[in-house]
Ligand SMILES: NC(=O)c1ccc[n+]([C@@H]2O[C@H](COP(=O)([O-])OP(=O)(O)OC[C@H]3O[C@@H](n4cnc5c(N)ncnc54)[C@H](O)[C@@H]3O)[C@@H](O)[C@H]2O)c1
């Protein structure tokens with residue numbers, strides 16, 4: 001045992017191309033586990049980190065949608081053992097904060113991460129994206145972040161429930177609480193939005209309206225269960241959603257983009273007493289102005305969804321079962337598999353709308 005040095009994808013400075021550099025991964029201490037990463041998806045949030053849109057704690061070790069095998073654990077760890085096949089979660093409820101104590105661990109305000117930092121070879125501590133940092137052959141996390149799942153689910157697919165798929169699915173099913181017979185619209189059909197579409201469809205929504213600027217994304221959205229599609233560049237998406245919901249608007253509208261204009265569209269394209277769920281992550285510079293009388297007069301709720309309000313130990317095995325039984329097409333999110341060298345190119349492909357997920361395979 002002892003620290004290991006592996007290659008990892010690091011964002012060294014704001015906006016700069018990512019670099020593949022040596023990363024030192026310490027031996028797991030109390031409460032920690034070291035995981036051999038098998039696959040890790042490229043999420044838009046990785047790009048947000050590199051662009052400085054999350055915070056400025058550079059250098060970042062990117063990657064946070066991963067499945068792998070536990071390599072070693074700290075002395076006191078009993079929840080996982082070496083050899084366990086796990087998906088790494090970015091929420092590991094502490095059990096002691098005011099939200100956990102209230103019985104709502106899916107909002108945990110003090111989620112666990114590894115106590116020791118991973119570092120560059122000169123000792124510079126790395127900030128692991130979402131407390132994970134899995135664009136590397138091994139990573140150090142809190143043992144509670146390791147969620148055991150059925151090893152029959154291939155890692156390229158299983159890893160995606162570690163972030164984007166869980167966030168989107170949970171935005172519909174947990175935060176949005178879709179029920180049978182409802183109408184749902186999803187604005188932005190990347191990995192997160194299409195997972196919301198899949199979730200709404202599985203939960204029994206009557207109509208699922210996919211909204212995007214890109215026809216290719218809308219085509220894929222149909223594969224995940226969208227019953228109708230709207231290209232928002234072809235006209236007012238608010239009018240289009242109303243037209244598809246008998247003139248009323250949808251019961252639930254999910255903003256999986258996270259910009260003021262898409263939030264405004266979500267706000268106005270829902271029915272009276274309807275719900276808006278914001279799952280796309282806004283840039284800290286963005287602000288929103290809405291007529292307060294409309295916020296009041298329309299009733300309903302405006303919620304945001306962190307990680308689909310999931311409880312990983314409860315929800316990951318459910319998603320894996322849905323996948324294994326053919327009802328949740330996780331493979332459909334895997335547009336391509338790539339190497340650690342290809343993350344920068346994957347960001348470009350994401351920007352051009354060519355992929356739902358590029359997945360790094362190690
Ligand atoms: N809340 C969470 O826990 C959580 C978790 C993961 C990702 N996210 C966030 O969710 C968002 C989506 O992530 P992703 O990985 O699916 O990204 P993505 O880049 O794959 O998808 C974004 C989609 O939005 C579309 N789009 C952009 N502008 C639009 C507009 N004005 N109208 C309609 N569609 C538009 C794009 O064409 C694209 O299909 C990001 O902001 C990401 O950071 C949030």
Ligand SMILES: [Zn+2]
Nearest residue numbers: 094097100108
């Ligand atoms: Zn807690």
Ligand SMILES: [Zn+2]
Nearest residue numbers: 043045163164
């Ligand atoms: Zn993510």
